[in-house]
Amino acid sequence: MMFTTNKTTQLDDLLDKMAESLQLDDTRYDRMKSSYEALKNWIESDDVFFKPYNYDLYPHGSVRILTTVKPYGKDEFDLDVALHLAYGNPHTPDRVYKELMRRLNEHERYSQQLELKNRCIRLNYAGDYHMDILPGIQEYSWDSNTLQVPDRDLGYWVTSNPRGYADWFKAKANLASSSILEKALRAENLPTDNFKYKKPLQRAVQLIKRYRDIYFSENAEYKTSSIILTTIAGNYYNGEESIFKTVENIVQSIEMHTNATSNRLKVFNPVNEKEDFTDKWESEPEYYDAFKNFAKHLREEWQKLKVDNGVMEESTILTKLFGKEVFSEAQVRQGNQIEDYRKNNKLSVGAVTGILSQRSSEHTTNIKPNTFFGN
Amino acid sequence: MKKIFNFKKTKPIATQISSLRSHFPNFSVTFSGHNSLKVIGKLCPTARSVEYSFELDYVLKGKPVIKILNPVLIKNFNGDKIPHIYSDDSLCLYRPKYGEFTSSDLISETIIPWAVLWLYYYEVWHMTGKWLGGGEHIETK
Numbered sequence: 001m002m003f004t005t006n007k008t009t010q011l012d013d014l015l016d017k018m019a020e021s022l023q024l025d026d027t028r029y030d031r032m033k034s035s036y037e038a039l040k041n042w043i044e045s046d047d048v049f050f051k052p053y054n055y056d057l058y059p060h061g062s063v064r065i066l067t068t069v070k071p072y073g074k075d076e077f078d079l080d081v082a083l084h085l086a087y088g089n090p091h092t093p094d095r096v097y098k099e100l101m102r103r104l105n106e107h108e109r110y111s112q113q114l115e116l117k118n119r120c121i122r123l124n125y126a127g128d129y130h131m132d133i134l135p136g137i138q139e140y141s142w143d144s145n146t147l148q149v150p151d152r153d154l155g156y157w158v159t160s161n162p163r164g165y166a167d168w169f170k171a172k173a174n175l176a177s178s179s180i181l182e183k184a185l186r187a188e189n190l191p192t193d194n195f196k197y198k199k200p201l202q203r204a205v206q207l208i209k210r211y212r213d214i215y216f217s218e219n220a221e222y223k224t225s226s227i228i229l230t231t232i233a234g235n236y237y238n239g240e241e242s243i244f245k246t247v248e249n250i251v252q253s254i255e256m257h258t259n260a261t262s263n264r265l266k267v268f269n270p271v272n273e274k275e276d277f278t279d280k281w282e283s284e285p286e287y288y289d290a291f292k293n294f295a296k297h298l299r300e301e302w303q304k305l306k307v308d309n310g311v312m313e314e315s316t317i318l319t320k321l322f323g324k325e326v327f328s329e330a331q332v333r334q335g336n337q338i339e340d341y342r343k344n345n346k347l348s349v350g351a352v353t354g355i356l357s358q359r360s361s362e363h364t365t366n367i368k369p370n371t372f373f374g375n
Numbered sequence: 376m377k378k379i380f381n382f383k384k385t386k387p388i389a390t391q392i393s394s395l396r397s398h399f400p401n402f403s404v405t406f407s408g409h410n411s412l413k414v415i416g417k418l419c420p421t422a423r424s425v426e427y428s429f430e431l432d433y434v435l436k437g438k439p440v441i442k443i444l445n446p447v448l449i450k451n452f453n454g455d456k457i458p459h460i461y462s463d464d465s466l467c468l469y470r471p472k473y474g475e476f477t478s479s480d481l482i483s484e485t486i487i488p489w490a491v492l493w494l495y496y497y498e499v500w501h502m503t504g505k506w507l508g509g510g511e512h513i514e515t516k
Contacts, residue, residue, distance in 0.1 A: 007422040310425035315502040328503045335499045335507040342492065352401055353419035353426060354491040365398050367488040370475050372459040372496075372510025374467030 005350070005357050008242055009180050011305070011314075015243045016181055016198070017330035018322055019206040024068040024077050032063075032079050032129055039123070039131070042107055043083070049099040054086035060134075060162030065169045066198065067205040067230060072213035072323070077129040080120075082162050084147060087138040093150040093157040096135045097121070118153050119160070136160060145271075164271035169230065173201040175239030183241075188358070204246040205233050208298070211321050215294050222290035228277050231267050244305070251299035258292050342367060383479035388412050388435055391482050398483040410435040414482075420495035427494055431486065436478045439486045440465045443494070451501045458506045459493065466493050470511055 024032070040057045043050050061080030062068045068077060085096060100121055104110040115122040120132040136147030145164040148157040179200050208229055216223040233246075236253035240246045257265045264282065269275035281288035301317050319327045341347045341358050348357055348364035357364065386394075392412055395404045402416030414431040425446060433439040442465050448457050459467045468489040469475035476485045496508035 005422055010422055308425070311421070311423045311498050312501055314423060331499060331503050332505060332507065335496070335503075335505075338495065339507055339509070347492070349488045349491045351399060353417050354399070354487060355422060356420055356491060356495055365484055365488055367492060368475070368485055370468055370485070370489045370492075371470040371473055372467060372493065372506075372508055373470040374459045374461055374512070 005355055006184075007308075008244055009184050012179075012181055012243045014318070014330050014334060015207060016203055017333050018318075018326050019198070019203040019210075019243070021326055021329050022069045022206055022210055023066075024063065024070075028077065028128065032077070032131075035123075035125060035131065036079065036081060039081075039110075039133070042110070043100070043103060046103045048103075050103065053089055056082075056084040056086075058082055058084065058163065060166055062226065062230075064162075064166045065173075065230070066202050067209070067226075069206050069209045069213070072210070072217060076127065079129055079131045080162070081131060081133050082147065083133055083135040084163075085135075085137045087141045089137045091137070093135065093137055093148045094152075096137060097150045097152075100133065100135045116152075119149050119151055119158075134160070134162065159272060161269075161271040165269070168270045169201075169234050172234040172237050173199040175237060176200050176241050178241060180242045200240055200243045200246040201233060201237050203243045204237075204250065205230050207243070207247060207322065208233060208250070210323070210326070211298060212294065214321070214323055215297065216290075219290075222287060224287075224291045224294060225277070228267050228291075231270060231277060234270065235267070244302075247298070248302050251295055251302060254292075254295040255299055258295070264288060345369070383477075385436060385478040386481060388433075391433065394481045394483040395487070399487065407432065408434075418487075418491050418494055420491050420498065424494070424498060429490065431482070433482060438471070439476070439482055441468070441486060441490050442466070448497070451504060453504050455500075455504070457497070458500065459508075459510055466490055467510075468493060 036057070036059070043057070045051070058064075059079060059081050061078065063077075063079050070077065083096075083100065089096075091099075101114075101116065104114055104121060104123070110123060113123040113125065115124060117132065120134040123131045123133070125131070134147075134149055136149040138144065139146045139148050139159060145167070146159060146161045149160045150156075151158045176199050209226055212224060212226075212229060232254065233250050236250050237246060238249060240249055254265070265278070265288075267277045269277060278288070281291070298321070301321055304317055305314060315327060315331070338347065338356065345366065345368075346358045347367045349355065349367060350357060351363045351365075388406065388410055392404050392406065395402060395412075395414060399416060402414050404412065404414050407413040411432065411434040413433075415428070417426040417428050419426045427443050428445045429441055429443050431439055431441040440463075442463075448460070448464070450456060461467055466489075468486060492508060496506055500506045
C-alpha cells in the first residue's frame with residue numbers, strides 16, 4: 001500500500017511497518033501458544049492439588065494488549081500468564097505458589113527451565129521466550145478480575161488485576177474506531193484485517209518502548225518500565241487516528257504534566273488507584289529526571305519530523321530513534337510495494353510535481369514500463 | 376522489447392510541447408530551437424520528499440537529457456556511486472535498445488514519470504543502501 005499523496009498517512013504507514021517488524025512474529029506466537037496449552041494440560045491433570053478446583057489460565061501483559069516489542073539486541077520475548085483460581089478457594093496464595101512449583105518440578109523439562117521470581121514462576125525457553133506464570137486466587141465473588149497473588153519478598157499476598165488492566169488499555173485503544181491507514185486502505189478497496197488488531201495507541205506504545213530500549217541502552221539501570229510507559233500512553237490518549245499524532249500527543253502531555261507544574265508526575269495503576277507505579281521517583285528522583293529527559297528528547301525529535309526537510313533528514317531521525325535495521329526494513333517493504341504497483345501498471349504520477357500514486361484519473365499520468373540503465 | 380516494429384510516426388516538437396503542458400501545467404516548456412525543446416520544472420516523488428528542480432533538453436529524434444539541478448545528487452551513506460546515471464549526470468531512465476522510448480513516444484508519458492520513479496528509488500537508496508527499482512547496468516563481460 002502506498003499513501004504518497006498525504007504526508008501523515010505515508011509516515012504512519014512507515015511507523016506501522018516499523019512497529020510490525022518489532023512485534024512477536026506469527027510463528028513464535030504459535031509456538032508460545034502451544035507451550036502455553038501444554039502447560040495448561042500439565043496443571044489440569046494434577047491429581048494432588050489442582051484437579052478439583054476451577055481455574056483459568058490466560059495471558060496478560062503486552063501479549064494480551066498487543067504491544068509486544070522484540071527486546072533490543074536480544075531475541076527473547078516475555079509471555080505473562082495468570083493462573084486464576086476461582087473465588088472461594090480454601091488455600092492461601094502462598095500455598096498455590098508452592099503447589100505450582102511442585103507440579104512444575106514433576107515435569108522433566110519444566111523442572112530444568114524453572115526459575116523462581118518474587119510473584120511468579122518463570123519457565124525459560126532459551127533463545128525464544130520465557131513464560132512468567134502468576135498464580136492467584138480471585139479476591140471477590142463479584143469481581144472476576146482481581147486476584148490475590150503471593151509476594152515472597154513481602155511475605156504475604158497482594159492484590160493484582162492483570163486482566164482488568166488489559167481491559168482498561170484495550171478500551172483506551174478502542175477510542176479510535178478506525179485509523180487513517182485503515183481508511184486509506186478502505187478507500188482503495190484493499191483488505192484491512194491487520195489494522196483491526198493494531199490500533200494507533202498499540203503501535204505508539206510499541207514504538208515508544210523500542211525508543212526507550214535504544215535511548216537507555218548504555219544506561220539500562222535508568223530505563224523507564226513498560227508498565228509506566230503503557231499507562232501514561234493510555235492516560236493521555238485521546239483517540240487520535242494516526243500513530244504519529246498519538247505519539248505527539250503523548251509526549252506533549254508528558255511535557256505539560258512534568259514541566260508546567262512543580263508536582264511530580266504520578267502514574268497510578270488504572271485498576272488500583274492506591275498503587276503508584278512511580279513510587280521510586282519520589283525516593284530516587286534521578287529516575288524521574290531520566291524519564292523526563294527521555295520524553296523531552298522524543299518530543300524534540302517528533303517536532304523535527306513535522307518540518308518538511310525531506311525523507312533523508314526524516315530517515316536520519318527515525319534511524320536514531322528506532323534503530324537502523326527496523327527503519328531500513330520498513331522502508332524496503334514500502335519500496336517493494338511500490339515496485340509491485342509498477343510491475344502491475346498501477347502506478348501514476350500527479351500533475352503538479354509528479355507525486356507517485358496508484359490512483360488514475362484525468363489528472364494523473366500512468367507510468368509505462370521502463371528499464372533503468374547505465375552505471 | 377515491446378516495439379520491435381515501429382509503425383508509429385515521430386512526434387513533432389510542437390506535439391511534445393503541448394502534451395507536456397497539458398500533463399504538467401506547472402512546468403515551463405519552451406522551444407529551444409526549431410527542432411528542440413527545453414523543460415524546467417520541479418518533481419517531488421512522495422509527499423515526504425523535498426522538491427527537485429530539473430532541466431530536460433530534447434532535440435527531435437535524439438535522446439532526451441534530464442538532469443536534476445537542485446538539490447544536487449550525492450553519494451549515499453556508504454559512499455556508493457549514484458546508480459543509473461550517465462557520466463554527464465543525466466538520468467538513465469530506459470534502455471535504448473528495448474525501444475522503451477522512441478521519437479514516436481510522448482516525453483510527458485515516459486521520461487517525466489520515469490524521472491519521478493527514479494527520484495523515488497534514489498531516495499530509498501539513500502535511506503537503505505538498496506536500489507529497489509531494478510534495471511540493467513552497462514557491463515563488459
